[in-house]
Amino acid sequence: MSELTTHTLDVPGAVLTYDVRLPATPGPHRPVFVLGSPMGASGFEQLAALLDDRAVLTYDPRGMDRSTLAADGEVSVEIHADDFQRVLQAARALVGDGPVDVFASSGGAVNVLSWIVEHPDELGTVVAHEPPLWALLEDRDLQRRATQDIVETYQRDGFGPAMAKFVQLSMQDAPLTEDYFSQPAPDPAMFGMPTEDDGSRDDLLLNGNMRSLPWFSPDLDALRATSVRLVPAVGEAGPGTMPRRGGEALAAELGLDVVVFPGDHGGFTVNEWSPHNDPAAFAAALREVLKG
Known part of the structure; x- marks a missing residue:
């Protein structure tokens, strides 16, 4: 060992x-x-x-x-x-x-x-x-738009609503189209996530990676x-x-x-x-x- x-x-x-x-x-x-x-x-x-x-x-x-x-x-x-x-x-x-x-x-x-x-x-x-x-994908602009919405949702509504949107985005198995943005926001409870905002804004994924990674070009x-x-x-x-x-x-x-x-x-x-x-x-x- x-x-x-x-x-x-x-x-x-x-x-x-x-x-x-x-x-x-x-x-x-x-x-x-x-x-x-x-x-x-x-x-x-x-x-x-x-x-x-x-x-x-x-x-x-x-x-x-x-x-x-x-x-x-x-x-x-x-x-x-x-x-x-x-x-x-x-x-x-x-x-x-x-x-x-x-x-x-x-x-x-x-x-x-x-x-x-x-x-x-x-x-x-x-x-x-x-x-x-993101920078290498053909749908990079739509992907960045979706991640920006996740960041804004986190700042406005807290962890549950933002993380539900992140999970929804992660489940997509094809390039995004404009139709993606016409669907209703997912219910956090569907994914076992809190619906109440606890006021914290220190999640590394939602307030860190989602802000920086989409804009990085290797x-x-x-x-x-x-x-x-x-x-x-x-x-x-x-x-x-x-x-x-x-x-x-x-x-x-x-x-x-x-x-x-x-x-x-x-x-x-x-x-x-x-x-x-x-x-x-x-x-x-x-x-x-x-x-x-």
Whole structure:
């Protein structure tokens, strides 16, 4: 079994919490940094435990779970990418020098593209799993309009109504059309979400990622020229959904093959919402990809 230690790191505008798992018997594999956004370390526990033949680094993004965000703190693709680099440097005493591999999920798979451009020498293989890359989609303007409405709904009405709209948008399995905006707003209770506004406005997804991610355009020229082995990836479930289309679009832009992983958008974990996922199969597929 791996040995788990937890650490904190003061960075501009936040205090980050990260975990390091070291294998009981050191092997030849590079350390792997497993990350997401807004998902924190707890969402990757099942996957990290299965990668017990190498050092595994996980963390909570600023403002999520155990990590804090200053009252006037900001979040953006570039800031999250800087945090990846800061956490890695802080963990070097435990995981060692040299390039690390990365498995990045969802918003983390967008943020990692900025890290690749800024610090390619730190990275070996980077798996970008289902990045919601609005900028690369043919319906980008409608997608951005829908996300802007989610942000405005959150500020006006609170978590439940905004999150219901986010779930509704996430369930779309084809490019948006104008007809999407003529449907009634979803009832939060349909998704088991609160209908009352508790007054909070600090949700990292609705007040952070939804503000910044739709406007990020990756530096495709730099990514084509990088020495980093970038692997766009998607889940086998959910064809046509926006994050899967983002992964496919990234692969097409860079002239790369897209790798299909078992399961859905969160195929690395099994839970009440995704009971058919198989984390062990996902970990086996990730090991194969990281072999190169």
